[in-house]
Amino acid sequence: MLPAMDVLSRHAVQVAGDPASPPILFAHGFGCDQTLWRFVAPELAKDHFVVTFDYVGAGRSDRSAYDPGRYASLDGFAEDILDIVHRLDLRDVTLVGHSVSATIAMLASIAEPGRFRDLVLVTPSPRYLDDLPDYRGGFARADIEGLLGMMEVNATGWAAYLAPVVMGNPDRPELASDLEATFCTIDPVMARQFAEVTFLADNRADISKVSVPSLIIQVSDDVVAPIEVGRYLHQRLLDSTFRVIEGTGHCPHVSHPSETVGLIREYLRDRRPTPTPPTSAPAIA
Amino acid sequence: MLAGDLRIVESNRALAAMIGMPGSELAGRSFESLLSVPARILFQTHVFPALMADGRVEEVLLTLGPSGDQAVPVLLNAERSEAGGEAAYVAVMVRIRARSQWERELLDATRALERERASSQQLAEELAVVASDLNARLADDARSREFRDAFVGVVSHELRTPITTIFGMSHLLRERHRTMAPDAVTAGLDDIQREADRLRRLTEDLLVLSRAEGSRLEVSDDPLVLGHVLRATVKEEAARSEGHRFETSIDRDLPLVLGESIYVEQVLRNFLSNAVKYSPAGSLVRIEAARDGDGVAVRVIDEGRGLGDEPSEQLWELFFRSADAMRQASGAGIGLFVSRELVQAMGGRVWARPAGNEAGGAEFGFWLPAIEVEEDT
Numbered sequence: 001m002l003p004a005m006d007v008l009s010r011h012a013v014q015v016a017g018d019p020a021s022p023p024i025l026f027a028h029g030f031g032c033d034q035t036l037w038r039f040v041a042p043e044l045a046k047d048h049f050v051v052t053f054d055y056v057g058a059g060r061s062d063r064s065a066y067d068p069g070r071y072a073s074l075d076g077f078a079e080d081i082l083d084i085v086h087r088l089d090l091r092d093v094t095l096v097g098h099s100v101s102a103t104i105a106m107l108a109s110i111a112e113p114g115r116f117r118d119l120v121l122v123t124p125s126p127r128y129l130d131d132l133p134d135y136r137g138g139f140a141r142a143d144i145e146g147l148l149g150m151m152e153v154n155a156t157g158w159a160a161y162l163a164p165v166v167m168g169n170p171d172r173p174e175l176a177s178d179l180e181a182t183f184c185t186i187d188p189v190m191a192r193q194f195a196e197v198t199f200l201a202d203n204r205a206d207i208s209k210v211s212v213p214s215l216i217i218q219v220s221d222d223v224v225a226p227i228e229v230g231r232y233l234h235q236r237l238l239d240s241t242f243r244v245i246e247g248t249g250h251c252p253h254v255s256h257p258s259e260t261v262g263l264i265r266e267y268l269r270d271r272r273p274t275p276t277p278p279t280s281a282p283a284i285a
Numbered sequence: 286m287l288a289g290d291l292r293i294v295e296s297n298r299a300l301a302a303m304i305g306m307p308g309s310e311l312a313g314r315s316f317e318s319l320l321s322v323p324a325r326i327l328f329q330t331h332v333f334p335a336l337m338a339d340g341r342v343e344e345v346l347l348t349l350g351p352s353g354d355q356a357v358p359v360l361l362n363a364e365r366s367e368a369g370g371e372a373a374y375v376a377v378m379v380r381i382r383a384r385s386q387w388e389r390e391l392l393d394a395t396r397a398l399e400r401e402r403a404s405s406q407q408l409a410e411e412l413a414v415v416a417s418d419l420n421a422r423l424a425d426d427a428r429s430r431e432f433r434d435a436f437v438g439v440v441s442h443e444l445r446t447p448i449t450t451i452f453g454m455s456h457l458l459r460e461r462h463r464t465m466a467p468d469a470v471t472a473g474l475d476d477i478q479r480e481a482d483r484l485r486r487l488t489e490d491l492l493v494l495s496r497a498e499g500s501r502l503e504v505s506d507d508p509l510v511l512g513h514v515l516r517a518t519v520k521e522e523a524a525r526s527e528g529h530r531f532e533t534s535i536d537r538d539l540p541l542v543l544g545e546s547i548y549v550e551q552v553l554r555n556f557l558s559n560a561v562k563y564s565p566a567g568s569l570v571r572i573e574a575a576r577d578g579d580g581v582a583v584r585v586i587d588e589g590r591g592l593g594d595e596p597s598e599q600l601w602e603l604f605f606r607s608a609d610a611m612r613q614a615s616g617a618g619i620g621l622f623v624s625r626e627l628v629q630a631m632g633g634r635v636w637a638r639p640a641g642n643e644a645g646g647a648e649f650g651f652w653l654p655a656i657e658v659e660e661d662t
Contacts, residue, residue, distance in 0.1 A: 031330030036338070099330070139322065146323030146348070146356075153346050153392060154327075199326075223317060223325045248290060248315060250329035254337045 007087040011053040011080060012060040015088075017045035022117075022268075023090045025051045027081060029099025029122075029251075030198045033059030036098070039257035044264065048094075053084055057190025066190055074100070074201055078107035085115050094268065096120040098253060099225070100198040107203070109212040118271055119214035120264055123250050124233055125225040126203045135204070138226045144199040151192060204236075213239040215267040217252060217260065224250040241267060287363075289372035291316045291333075303357055303380055304349060316376065321348040321356045332361070336374065340365035346381070443487055443619075447480035454480075482525070486558070489551060490623045494603075497623070502548075502630035508541035508656050509549065511574060511581055518550045519572050522557040528566035535574040540655035542581050548627040549653075552635075555620040556585040556649045564589030564646070577652060580633065584650040591645040597637040601625045621649075628653070 007013070014034065024044055026037045034052040041050045054061040055077060070076035081104065085093060093116050097105030102124030109116045128137045129144070214237055218230035227244065234242035243263050249255045286295040293311050301308040304319060317325055324347040335342050341364040348356035359378040366375050454473045462470050496502050512535050523531040553572075560570045568588035575582055592600070603622040625635045633653040640646030 029330070032334050036334055038338075139326075143322040143326070146321065147326050150323055150327055150346055150348065221315075222329075223322075224329045248317070249333060251334050251337070254334050 007083045010056060010062045010065045011084060012062075013051060013053045013084060013088075015052075016041065016050045017048050019049050021047055021049045022092065022094065023049045023051060023088075024094045024096060025053075025081065025085065025090065027095065027097040027101035027105060028052075028054065028058065029097070029101045030194055031099070033061075035059065036251065036254055040253045040261050040264075043257075043261045049090075051084065051088065051090070053080075055080060055190075055194070057187040057194070063187050063190075066187065068189075068193060071190070071193055071197065074104050074107055074197060074203065077101070077104045078111060081105070081108040082112060082115075085112075091115060092117040094118050094120060096122065096264070097124070098122040099124070099250065100194075100201075103201065103203045103206075106206055106210050106214075110206060110209045113211045116212045118268075119210070119212055120267070121214055121216045121233070122253060122260070123219060123222055123225040123230075124216060125229045126207055126233055127201070127229075128199045128224075129202070131202075135232070136226070136228060138223070138229065139199065144195075147199070148192060148195055151188075151195060207233060207236045208238070210237055213241075213271065215241045215243065215263070217263055218242070218244050219249055219252050219256075220244055220246045221248040222250050243267075286368070287316055287374040287376055288368075289374075291374065294368075294373070300378065303359070303378070319349050321350060324348045324356075332363075336363055336365070347378075349378075440487075440491065444484070447484045447487075450480040451477050451484075479525075486554065487619070490555075490619045493551070493623045493627060494619060497626040497630075502626060504543070504545050504548070504631050506543065509544040509546055509653075511535075511539050511542050511544070511549065511583070511653070514546045514549050515553065515572065515574055515583065518553045519557065522554060522561075526557075526561045529561050529564070530567070530569045531572065532569060533572045533574075535572075536576060539574060539576060539581050542631075542653040543656055544631040544633075544653050545627075548631060552624040552627050552651055553583070553585070555624045556651075559620065559649065560585050560587035560589065560647075563587065576655075580652050580654040582650055582652045584648050586640045586646060586648045588640075588646045591639050592637060592647050600637050601635065624651070 012034070026034065026041060028034050028036055033054045037052050041052055044050055056071070057063055057066045067076075070079070077100075081095070084090075085108075095105045095108065095116050095118075097103070097119065099122070102119075102121035103126055105119050105121065106124075106126075109119055125137060127135060128139050130137050130140060216230055216234050216237070218225065218227050220227060230242065230244075234240050245252045245256050245259050245263070247256055253260045286293070288294050293314050293316060296308060296311045298308055301311060304311070311319075317328060320328055327345075328347060332342050332345055332347075341362075343362050345361045346358060347361050348358050350357050358381050360381050361376060361378050363374050363376040366373055454477050458465070458470060458473050458477075465473075493502070515535055516533065519531055519533055523529075557570065557572075564570070564587040570588075571584075571586040573582075573584040573586070601621050601624075603618065621635075621637075628635050628651045631653055633651055635649070635651045637647065637649050640648040
């Protein structure tokens with residue numbers, strides 16, 4: 001057993017906003033790291049306590065903490081989220097999960113429903129593979145194998161692929177000075193396992209176990225998480241709200257940040273009950 | 286050239302040829318639609334975020350067209366630029382059939398190298414085991430050479446003393462017993478008997494030593510009634526050492542122990558003869574046996590000069606003799622070592638400590654495990 005490493009450094013946890021404000025925890029999806037939230041998180045940090053983090057192996061997490069056993073299923077990732085929630089003692093959390101992290105968020109809320117006020121599921125999919133005739137996830141097994149192969153080849157030139165990405169960019173001078181110089185870096189071993197766990201998982205049976213209210217944000221043209229998958233989820237997910245952003249792509253928080261923030265704000269505003277002063281002394285049970 | 290929403294604005298003929306589609310049909314299509322299904326996932330999860338956030342990607346392997354064997358591998362470089370004040374992207378794709386082949390080979394070679402490395406690492410580990418084995422054997426050889434030298438030195442000395450006495454005295458008696466005073470004859474016979482006895486014990490210890498060296502000390506699982514063995518041995522030893530007083534205190538209800546009676550005898554004799562050897566004539570030697578935890582503790586307590594300054598652990602080492610002991614009596618430094626070997630072979634332990642009585646004295650003890658008696662409850 002390794003000595004208990006601090007959860008905050010293990011996951012390069014970043015916080016912003018007033019700790020007394022309602023907490024929002026952002027969980028990044030497959031393919032990148034917490035820096036993808038930078039187009040939406042600062043806006044929400046104005047009136048929320050915003051927490052972002054990297055899964056182990058991604059971004060600036062502690063890669064030495066990568067444990068293939070723990071991350072052999074999405075439950076290990078859900079434990080990461082719960083570790084962070086406990087470490088920061090967050091309560092009534094709004095948990096925002098992108099892509100596979102939408103599923104991970106569902107799993108975390110099933111494990112400890114009391115900790116979460118609501119879930120925001122950005123381009124979720126409970127199952128990426130087709131299970132015909134009843135379910136169309138969008139992909140055949142051969143597609144996923146093709147992806148894994150392509151990732152493997154890219155991994156051999158991974159550094160070459162990433163190095164230019166993190167170099168200073170004349171168009172965006174703020175990037176050059178930005179400390180987020182590890183943009184989208186993922187350990188190839190982690191990336192491969194994450195891809196396998198993500199794309200071969202089937203969490204359809206977990207949908208009905210979710211008791212926390214949720215907002216589903218889908219993009220009208222998303223090849224990774226088709227809109228039908230979002231509808232499928234919405235129909236089976238208790239107390240869920242389904243909103244669609246017109247556009248293309250799998251990362252609305254990057255491609256359509258203001259719409260994404262708008263939908264989250266609108267949902268939270270409608271969800272939050274206006275605090276009412278107690279009309280009578282609480283009854284003694 | 287792509288628009289901000291990644292739709293194709295303009296493309297060259299090379300792309301059309303690559304796709305196998307007229308260039309006119311390409312305009313207006315999304316870039317993503319050119320890709321194979323797996324490449325679309327990679328594009329959406331890795332390439333697009335990087336492109337949006339940082340404005341460029343370089344050398345990403347993607348495949349165009351239908352999935353499977355017909356997919357065309359390409360290397361994508363893309364960079365954001367501007368067109369009429371609007372965001373736009375320039376994407377350059379290089380068909381890389383050859384490179385793809387090369388990459389595949391590189392990957393295979395990397396894997397082979399990985400396997401090679403793993404197997405050579407295994408080989409190295411095996412070699413390390415063999416080496417440490419050899420080292421251990423060399424060390425063993427060195428130890429046994431040392432042991433043999435010490436052994437020959439000590440034993441030849443220890444054998445020579447009694448043999449000299451026996452040889453000389455028997456010769457003397459044979460020649461002159463008729464003319465000698467009867468007391469002198471008796472004294473001479475006593476000398477012979479004492480030295481013969483010493484010789485006998487030494488050979489017994491040596492036998493144990495040789496067995497212990499080869500880890501061949503065998504212990505039967507027959508239960509042993511310790512009280513009988515102790516009383517008999519003390520009685521025998523007391524008869525031999527008339528200069529000392531012996532006192533035994535053996536608990537009545539001692540449990541049965543796991544042990545070999547001849548080993549227990551030998552250990553106790555060693556302890557008793559040491560007690561006699563290193564304490565003044567007329568002093569008391571106490572033998573105590575009592576239940577102690579899951580076994581029985583046997584203690585031999587003398588009124589001698591105690592253990593001296595050496596750490597008590599050293600006493601049990603082979604051929605060790607304390608400075609004090611060497612001044613007081615001769616000895617081989619084998620008895621205590623052998624005693625410990627025997628006790629340990631029976632699953633017990635030994636100790637030596639100051640007796641804490643007025644005379645100073647030493648306590649040598651051993652402990653043997655009791656046999657578990659299953660209780661019928």
